[in-house]
Amino acid sequence: MGCTFFIQTLGCPKNEADSGMLEARLSAAGHRPAAAGSADVIVVNTCGFIDAAKEESIAAILDAAEAAHARGARIAAVGCLVERYREELEREIPEVDVWCGLDPTALLAAVHGFAGEVDGGSAGGPSLRRSTRAAPPRLRRPRPVSAYIKVSDGCDRRCSFCAIPLIKGGYDAVSADGILRAARAHLDAGARELVLVGQDTSRWTEAGWGGMRRLLAELASLESAPAWLRLLYLQPDGVTDELLEALATYAVPYVDVPLQHASGAVLRRMRRSGDAAAHLELLERVRSVLPGAAVRSTFITGFPGETDADFEELMGFIEQAGLAVAGVFVYDEQEGTAAVGMPDAVPRQVALERAALLGEALDREADRYWKALRGTEVEVLVERGTADARGLAVGRIALQAPDVDGRTTLVGAPCRRGDLVPAVVRDTLGYDVEAVASGGP
């Protein structure tokens, strides 16, 4: 009869997509999703990108192991962190029942074995609590309004700070057929927004089939057409005019482009292209095709050799960039990457201070972007509805990506999860938006 499972996802939206695929594989094998407090197996999908993410993943594994074992459930740790540090983790955290890297075969086999214990009892070792329910526990979490779809894995670029190619290997595109199949499944399950993710999304193409423009066109014309299509992780040199035209035609006006720095000298040491002038030219092209687009980015402070002048150049760029939102990371050396041992390391305290200053500047500049939306007409994709016109619904406008950006509260109309409600922006608070349904009070 199979096991029940709960997947806890750490890290970025790409990991959400992996968890979605894992859920589909486990479900296809006869297991069923359940709430964390009642599942037979807790699966922690880890992130190994930077030290903070590793620590968060390890803390999540320990917490989940304690909670699972207290009620006789099993714990599996999977994903990037396990792929990279399996031996050390196995040694340090013996509480985990199953370790599995990026290939889920071992997890599927182990869960199959646990299911045998649930159904028939175990010959030895800690056995799973037998379910006394006649019917499988229902998944309490509603199906997401937004679904992540992975269009590729791995990366052929070799940014000197990044461990992703070491963990995930080279760039590997998912087939058009696979992407469209996943999209149909998500839409049939009630998703209204499809978010395409990969390490280098703009690069997606399939020989003899076409590139991102055709993919977006096909996704937009699926029978239960998505309300919104969104692309995350566009590398700057992949943001071509053709891609921008495709976004303007088929997707939301949202450009997620990790710039990482604005000093050409720092970017060269990072093994990346561009500088402040090139970034500004890129942003101008974005806005000429997608006026008012939300541009999201990420930046690193304290990369080896970053001088006060480099940092000032970055701050100057931020004042002109008009970004809607950005993440700031303090450089964190990753073993095996080309940046290890680079000269002129920046003291941690200096890197932290620069990150704080950069964060303040980004908040200040972003505030201008969001405030300018006051009084404009938008559509709100409802994630939590209300039956009462005086009640408060919660969702997002197209300029806000799921999980990583702000939210929108909506008043003035009863609405249901998944509805797309025309509204007017009444106010903004930081990265959050307050909207009133058109025709509402």
Ligand code: SF4
């Ligand atoms: S583009 Fe650079 S930062 Fe992004 S995944 Fe590839 S190597 Fe890492």
